Amino acid sequence: MTASSRSREYHAPRRVAQAAATRAAIEAAAGRLFARHGYAATTVAAIAEEAGVTPKSVYAVADKPGLLLLAVERADEGEGDAVRAVLRGYPLQRAFEEAAAAEPAVREAWRRHERRRRAELKRLVRTRAEAGRLRPGLTVGRATDTLWALVTWHTAALLVEQRGWSRAKLGEWFDQLVETLLAGE
Known part of the structure; x- marks a missing residue:
């Protein structure tokens, strides 16, 4: 050639x-x-x-x-933190869950996303438990499930859209929720 x-x-x-x-x-x-x-x-x-x-x-x-x-x-x-990403980006999370209900191609990605969100919450709870900052009688599993159920796009949408909260106030709420719920303070 x-x-x-x-x-x-x-x-x-x-x-x-x-x-x-x-x-x-x-x-x-x-x-x-x-x-x-x-x-x-x-x-x-x-x-x-x-x-x-x-x-x-x-x-x-x-x-x-x-x-x-x-x-x-x-x-x-x-976002390094899936939980804060849900709080800040809740409108896109809402669309993501909506699509998961309608599109089989999205459904498994939504399930993976939810498993990741729960795993990150579990890491947060475990870190607090290892530091002795978990309320007596509260297990890591129960605390994780409670936060996983409360810290969703649904909650963020209610607080921002219905109550007029800013994204900054939403972040403060999350920090306070963690303290109150996990440490009983």
């Missing part, structure tokens, strides 16, 4: 950067719309319009359930 008959490797860094920016815009738009309108009311066409692309470009990234999973993954990336 001669040098002239070999195909050259295609290298277009500007095109790669543009594709990455388009993908990021689509993922961000999907996250905003799912959080604002919920899963059922958000369409691929609306995501495309919000991102300034065509629906075909959106589908090149993912289908609707895949876009939700990407938005959730993106939201979780900036």
Whole structure:
């Protein structure tokens, strides 16, 4: 094979950067719309319009359930703490649970998310128990289950949307809840 008959490797860094920016815009738009309108009311066409692309470009990234999973993954990336992510990002969590009820492709991801959230709460409770900061008679399992049931997007939505709490007040509430519930203070 001669040098002239070999195909050259295609290298277009500007095109790669543009594709990455388009993908990021689509993922961000999907996250905003799912959080604002919920899963059922958000369409691929609306995501495309919000991102300034065509629906075909959106589908090149993912289908609707895949876009939700990407938005959730993106939201979780900036959060080291799944519990605080639920409190801060509850509108997207609401859409995530809504989609899990309707989309088999999302259902298992929601279950994994809930297992992770419970595991993080259990770590928090265990740390407190090991430091002797757990109320006498309260087991790690019972404390974990109680926090897991109370610290959900549902609670966050009630406090923010119905009672007008700020996200900062919600965080303070969580800290106080942990102290009161686990230490009995």
